[in-house]
Amino acid sequence: MNKKLIxxxxxxxxxITAAALSDADAxxxxxxxxxxxxxxxxxGPGRPIGSGSKAQVTLRLDLEVIQAxxxxxxxxxxxxNEVLRKWAHHQ
Structure with missing residues (x-):
């Protein structure tokens, strides 16, 4: 079905605008x-809004750290990332 906006x-x-403006409740x-x-x-659900200042890296962590x-x-x-940021600010 071809849907076109009319x-x-x-x-x-x-x-339409005049009718909408005449309704005091709307x-x-x-x-x-x-x-x-x-x-x-x-x-809604989904990825959080990024800061625009992140870089993708490869990081090797202990399996127990990743599982936790x-x-x-x-x-x-x-x-x-928040834990690492706090650590970096305290150093």
Missing amino acids: RPTDEEDAL LPLTDSEWNAVKASAKR LKATGSGWQTRA
Whole structure:
């Protein structure tokens, strides 16, 4: 099935916008309200947002260390990075 987006004409868009604005219970968010919503929104599952300053490396660790990290569940690599970062800041 070929799905194509049918955009409203400028006239139709103006009528839709006017109808939406006339509903006092459904007014659009102001810029400050929208920014507050975006700031409090939580990400869904998946990879955490990267810092943009990470590099991929190969690191050999004892098997028991890897097993202990993996036993803490999903996100173990991020937690390992946090431990190493704290160590580096204290040196």
